[in-house]
Amino acid sequence: QVRLVESGGGAVQPGGSLRLSCVASGFAVSQYLVGWARQVPGKDLEWIAGIYRDGSTTYSNSVKGRFTISREPAKNTVWLQMNSLLPEDTGVYTCPRGSIRGQGTQVTVAS
Numbered sequence: 516q517v518r519l520v521e522s523g524g525g526a527v528q529p530g531g532s533l534r535l536s537c538v539a540s541g542f543a544v545s546q547y548l549v550g551w552a553r554q555v556p557g558k559d560l561e562w563i564a565g566i567y568r569d570g571s572t573t574y575s576n577s578v579k580g581r582f583t584i585s586r587e588p589a590k591n592t593v594w595l596q597m598n599s600l601l602p603e604d605t606g607v608y609t610c611p612r613g614s615i616r617g618q619g620t621q622v623t624v625a626s
Contacts, residue, residue: 517541519610524620527600535595535620537610545588547613551595553606554619562611564595578604600624 523535537549550565563575564584572584583596593610600622607619 517612517615519612519615519617521608521610521617521620524608524622526623526625528626529601529624531600531624532596532598533600533622535597535608535610535622537593537595537617539591539593539610539612542612543588544586544591544593549586549593549610549612551582551584551593551608551610552616553604553608553622555606561606566593597622 518540520538521535523533525533527533546568548565548567550562552560552562554560561575563578564582565573566584566586574582581597581599584593586593602624604624605622607621609616609619
């Protein structure tokens with residue numbers, strides 16, 4: 516059974532950093548495209564980062580240069596390092612694999 520569990524969210528001031536983790540089970544993260552997306556109430560789900568089987572990465576313009584996606588196959592985990600956080604980064608962050616995603620972790624950026 517495919518399962519994804521996100522954690523690492525929290526409250527941080529603008530300019531701060533957080534590192535999110537996505538622990539997968541039921542499949543190997545190195546064998547699939549796994550990404551990060553965020554949901555803000557009233558807005559569509561926004562795909563913000565992805566890491567492909569070959570290790571290449573992609574980012575939305577809204578986070579490029581500030582966020583870094585990586586994976587650790589030994590822990591079957593995908594990470595999202597978020598730096599220089601902005602209030603507009605606030606939302607629930609999930610790690611989709613196709614149409615499957617976890618419950619998400621809340622990130623709040625505020626003074």
